[in-house]
Amino acid sequence: MKDLGWKPNRLSPVPLHRQIEEYIKGKILNGEWTIGTKIPSQRQLADSLCVNRSTVVTALDELTAQGLLEGKKGGGTKVINNTWSLLAANPPLDWNSYVRSGIHHPNLPTVQEINRAEFYPDMIRLGTGELSPELLPYKQMQNIWDRLSVRMMSLGYEEPKGDLFLRQAVTEHLKNIGIHTSPSSVLIVSGALQALQLISIGLLHRGSSVLLEKPSYLYSVHVFQSAGMKLVGVPMDEQGIQTSFLPRYRKQYGGALLYSIPSFHNPTGILMTENRRKDLLTTCEQERLPIVEDDVYRDLWMDCPPPMPLKANDKNGNVLYVGSLSKTVSPGLRIGWVVGPEPVIERLADIKMQTDYGSSSLSQWAAAEWLSSGLYQEHLSYIRRELKSRRDATIDLLQKHFGNIASWNVPKGGFYIWLRFIPSIPIRELFEKALKEGILLNPGNVYDRDTTQYIRISCSYASLSDMEYGLARLSIIIRDLMNKCELPRT
Numbered sequence: 001m002k003d004l005g006w007k008p009n010r011l012s013p014v015p016l017h018r019q020i021e022e023y024i025k026g027k028i029l030n031g032e033w034t035i036g037t038k039i040p041s042q043r044q045l046a047d048s049l050c051v052n053r054s055t056v057v058t059a060l061d062e063l064t065a066q067g068l069l070e071g072k073k074g075g076g077t078k079v080i081n082n083t084w085s086l087l088a089a090n091p092p093l094d095w096n097s098y099v100r101s102g103i104h105h106p107n108l109p110t111v112q113e114i115n116r117a118e119f120y121p122d123m124i125r126l127g128t129g130e131l132s133p134e135l136l137p138y139k140q141m142q143n144i145w146d147r148l149s150v151r152m153m154s155l156g157y158e159e160p161k162g163d164l165f166l167r168q169a170v171t172e173h174l175k176n177i178g179i180h181t182s183p184s185s186v187l188i189v190s191g192a193l194q195a196l197q198l199i200s201i202g203l204l205h206r207g208s209s210v211l212l213e214k215p216s217y218l219y220s221v222h223v224f225q226s227a228g229m230k231l232v233g234v235p236m237d238e239q240g241i242q243t244s245f246l247p248r249y250r251k252q253y254g255g256a257l258l259y260s261i262p263s264f265h266n267p268t269g270i271l272m273t274e275n276r277r278k279d280l281l282t283t284c285e286q287e288r289l290p291i292v293e294d295d296v297y298r299d300l301w302m303d304c305p306p307p308m309p310l311k312a313n314d315k316n317g318n319v320l321y322v323g324s325l326s327k328t329v330s331p332g333l334r335i336g337w338v339v340g341p342e343p344v345i346e347r348l349a350d351i352k353m354q355t356d357y358g359s360s361s362l363s364q365w366a367a368a369e370w371l372s373s374g375l376y377q378e379h380l381s382y383i384r385r386e387l388k389s390r391r392d393a394t395i396d397l398l399q400k401h402f403g404n405i406a407s408w409n410v411p412k413g414g415f416y417i418w419l420r421f422i423p424s425i426p427i428r429e430l431f432e433k434a435l436k437e438g439i440l441l442n443p444g445n446v447y448d449r450d451t452t453q454y455i456r457i458s459c460s461y462a463s464l465s466d467m468e469y470g471l472a473r474l475s476i477i478i479r480d481l482m483n484k485c486e487l488p489r490t
C-alpha cells in the first residue's frame, strides 16, 4: 500500500475519525478522487494512517451517510458524489464573498428598492417608465400568437443578427423616419438595454469615458461602469444636450463615445430641437466622437412627430441607432434593435451569440408580425391619444397640488414629467414616507447623483384615479416635511 503522504494529528483536539473524514472529503473536493474512484480498503487506510480499523470505519460510515461514498460487498468503496451542495454542508460555502467579488456593479440601493416595490400589491407607481397594464395590447398580442401558431415556424436558433424577416420589417419601419438601411446592418437584441450592454463590452476598452446628458437614464443602470468605463455628464438646456461643452469635455475626459436620448429624454422629457440635432451631428463628426442614439421613445409623440433621428442625417456612419418595442408594445417581449456600420453590427452579433445565442425566436416572430402587419402603427395612434390625455390630466393635477412648491416641463411625447421642488426637500425621506403610504417614487438622484431636488413623474403607468390620489397625497407629505423642517416656501 503506497503511503498517502498524510497522517492525522494525534495532538489535535479534533477526533481522529473526524480528521480522516475531512481528509478524504478534501481529496474528493479537490478532484483528486473523482467520482468512481475506488478508495483504499479499510485495512490499507488504517495501516497507512496508523489508526485502528474501527476509526477508519467510523470516518467511512460518515462519508457514506453524507452520500459521498458507497461500499459494495466484495467490490470495495467508491466515490459516488462530489456535488457542491453535499460538500457545502460542512463547512458552509461563503457565497457572500462571491457576490461581493462579481464583476458587474450592483444597482443603486434605491433602484433595488424600486424594483422590489413595483411588485407590491396595490402600489401606486407615480414614476414607472412603462405602459400601464390598461394600455398594453393583450388582445392584439393574442391575435398575433393565433396567427403565428398556424404558420410553419422553426423552433431552432435564429441567425446571429436575428430573424431575417424581423430585420426586414425593422428596415421598412425605419424608412418611415428617414433611416435607410439594409437588414445586414441591423442586429436584433433583447431590448435596448442589451444593445447598450453589447456596445459597452464590444466596442470600448476599460478606462474609456462615455459622454452623456446630465441627468440620464444611463446613470440608473451600471452597464458601462461595470465594464470599467466612466460616465461624464454634459449639461442640458430645454433644447437638449449643450453641444458647446463637447469639444472641451472630449479633450478633458477623453470621451470615447456619446450616448444621447434626443427624443423625449428619460428622465427630463426634453425633445432635442432640429437645430440642436444638426449641431450635435456636426460637432461629433468634427470631434470624431461616435454617437449612440437611444430612440426608444420616438414613436410616442403626442402633438406632432419629432424631428428626424440623428441617424437619418448620418452620412458617415457615426451613429449607432437603438430602438425597441418595450415602450410602445410590450417590455416583456424583450425585442429591440441596433443599426450601424456592418463591422460594428457583426462584432455585436458575435458577442450576442456568445452571450445568449440570440433573442427568443418566439418574440422575434411576434415582433415581425407587429411591425409588418400594420398593427404597430394602428396601436400607436391609440397609445398617442391615451398618453396625451394622461399627460394633460397629470399637468392639471400638478397645477392643482404643486403650483407653489414645484416647477415642471410639459412633455411633447414619451412618458416623463421632470418635477423640480422649489423648497429644498429631503428626497430620501420623501421617498420613504411615500412608500409607507403605498406611493412609489423615482427620485431624481437615480438619474444623476447631484440632482437632489427632482422626482420623475411618468404619465404612462398609474391610472387616472391613482394619479389623482397619489399626487394629492404626495403634496400633503411634502407640506408636512416642509413644516417639520421649517423649510422656506419659495
Ligand SMILES: Cc1ncc(COP(=O)(O)O)c(C=O)c1O
Pocket: 129, 190, 191, 192, 193, 194, 217, 261, 266, 294, 296, 323, 324, 325, 326, 327, 331, 335, 336
Ligand atoms: C432611454 C432608455 N433606453 C433603454 C431602456 C431599456 O429598454 P428595453 O426595455 O428595450 O431594454 C429604457 C427603459 O426605461 C430607457 O428609458
